[in-house]
Amino acid sequence: MPMLGCPPNLISYTTLIKGYCSAGKTSSATELLEKMIGESDHHKPNVITFNTVIDGLCKEGSLSKAFDLFEQMHSLGVLPDTITYNTVINGLCKQGPIEKALLLLDCMASKGLEPNIVTYTTLVDGLCKKGLLENPEKLLQYILYKRYKPNVITYTIVMDALCKKEEIEKVEELLEDMISRGVQPNVVTYSTLIDGLCKMNKLENAMKWLYEMILKGMSPNVVTYNIFMDALCKKGETGKAEKLLGDMISRGVQPDVVTYTILIDRFCKTKELEITKKCMREMVSKGISPSIVTWNVIMDAFCTTDDVMNILVNIVLNHGARDYSAYISLIKAYAQRRNVDGAICVLKRMKQEGLQPDLDAYSPIQEMLLRIGRADDARDLIAHINEKKADH
Structure with missing residues (x-):
C-alpha cells in the first residue's frame, strides 16, 4: 500500500x-499491534484494536499477555471499555484467579463503567464452576435487582450449579420463573435439568x-438422549435404553460414539459378548469410530476371553471404520492392558491397510515395553522409528 502511495x-x-x-494467528496479530504502538504517532491503536488482540490472547490461553496489554492501554491513553473488561474478566474466570476478576468488577465501577448482563453472566459462570457461590440464585436475584434481564445462558448456568447441589426444586422453580419473565429455555437448559x-x-x-420440551416444539439433541440412556443403563433397564435409541434415530437425531459406548458398557457389564459385537457392528457401519473409552470398556470386560479383541478388530475392518484414530485407540487399549x-x-x-504409523502409534507400545521391563525391545523400537524417518 505505501509503495502505491x-x-x-x-x-x-x-x-x-x-x-x-480469527485465523488463530494471535502472535502475528500481537506483532502488528506492537508495530502500531511503535509508530503510534501515525497509527495509534484504539480500544477496538486492543480488544481484538486481548480477546484472541484470552481464547488461546495467553492470559498474562492479555493482562499486560490491558495494563499497557492505560499508559498509551487508550481507555478500556466494558467489552475490554468483560473479555479480561472472562479470561480470569476460566483460567486465572477469580478473585482478580472480582477486583476488576470493582475497578469498572471506579472508572464509571457499568457492568452489563455479559459481565454478570461471566462471573456467575466462573464462581459456579469453581464452587465459590454458596447461593447461586441469590446472585441471580441481585442481577434482577440491578434491573438487568438475565438471558437463557445466565439462567442455565445457575440451574446447573443448583443441580450439582441437588437442589432440584429450586431448579424447577427457576425454570418456571424464567419462562414467566419471557426468557425461553433452550435445549441446553432442559438437558441441564434432565441431567x-x-x-x-x-x-x-x-x-x-x-x-415438556418436545411439546414446546423443541427437539432433544444427542446429549439429551445420552443422559437418559446412561441413566437407564445404570439402572439395568437396557431394553428401554435400546428403545430410546430407536426413538432418537426416528426423530432424526444421530447417535454418536458416546451413545454406543453407553450401551456397550452395559452389555460388557452383563458379559453379553454377542450383543456387544452386534452393537459394535452397528456403530462402525454408521461410520462412527470407537474411542479409547469404548475399547477400554471392552478390554476390562473381556480381557480373559480368547481372541476377543481380534474378533472386534475384524468387526472394525469389515464394516468400514478403517480410520487412523480407530487403530490408535486399539493400540492404546492393548498397551494399557500390557498386551x-x-x-x-x-x-x-495398519501397515497392511496402507496407513503409515507415526509416533502416536509407536509411543504407547514403547511406554508399555519400558513399564514391563523390556528396555532392549523399547530401544529397538526407537531405532526402527529413526530408520523410518531417515528413509523419508
Missing part, C-alpha cells in the same frame, strides 16, 4: 489484526421435562 491507516491495521485473530434429575435417580420426573502381541498385531494391520 496509499499508506495503511487505523482501519487497515485493525482489519488485518482481526483477520489474524440433574437423572443423577438423582428421578427418571420419571426427568421424562416429564423431556415431553504387547495385540498392540504389535494392530500395528501390522
Whole structure:
C-alpha cells in the first residue's frame, strides 16, 4: 500500500489484526499491534484494536499477555471499555484467579463503567464452576435487582450449579420463573435439568421435562438422549435404553460414539459378548469410530476371553471404520492392558491397510515395553522409528 502511495491507516491495521485473530494467528496479530504502538504517532491503536488482540490472547490461553496489554492501554491513553473488561474478566474466570476478576468488577465501577448482563453472566459462570457461590440464585436475584434481564445462558448456568447441589426444586422453580419473565429455555437448559434429575435417580420426573420440551416444539439433541440412556443403563433397564435409541434415530437425531459406548458398557457389564459385537457392528457401519473409552470398556470386560479383541478388530475392518484414530485407540487399549502381541498385531494391520504409523502409534507400545521391563525391545523400537524417518 505505501509503495502505491496509499499508506495503511487505523482501519487497515485493525482489519488485518482481526483477520489474524480469527485465523488463530494471535502472535502475528500481537506483532502488528506492537508495530502500531511503535509508530503510534501515525497509527495509534484504539480500544477496538486492543480488544481484538486481548480477546484472541484470552481464547488461546495467553492470559498474562492479555493482562499486560490491558495494563499497557492505560499508559498509551487508550481507555478500556466494558467489552475490554468483560473479555479480561472472562479470561480470569476460566483460567486465572477469580478473585482478580472480582477486583476488576470493582475497578469498572471506579472508572464509571457499568457492568452489563455479559459481565454478570461471566462471573456467575466462573464462581459456579469453581464452587465459590454458596447461593447461586441469590446472585441471580441481585442481577434482577440491578434491573438487568438475565438471558437463557445466565439462567442455565445457575440451574446447573443448583443441580450439582441437588437442589432440584429450586431448579424447577427457576425454570418456571424464567419462562414467566419471557426468557425461553433452550435445549441446553432442559438437558441441564434432565441431567440433574437423572443423577438423582428421578427418571420419571426427568421424562416429564423431556415431553415438556418436545411439546414446546423443541427437539432433544444427542446429549439429551445420552443422559437418559446412561441413566437407564445404570439402572439395568437396557431394553428401554435400546428403545430410546430407536426413538432418537426416528426423530432424526444421530447417535454418536458416546451413545454406543453407553450401551456397550452395559452389555460388557452383563458379559453379553454377542450383543456387544452386534452393537459394535452397528456403530462402525454408521461410520462412527470407537474411542479409547469404548475399547477400554471392552478390554476390562473381556480381557480373559480368547481372541476377543481380534474378533472386534475384524468387526472394525469389515464394516468400514478403517480410520487412523480407530487403530490408535486399539493400540492404546492393548498397551494399557500390557498386551504387547495385540498392540504389535494392530500395528501390522495398519501397515497392511496402507496407513503409515507415526509416533502416536509407536509411543504407547514403547511406554508399555519400558513399564514391563523390556528396555532392549523399547530401544529397538526407537531405532526402527529413526530408520523410518531417515528413509523419508
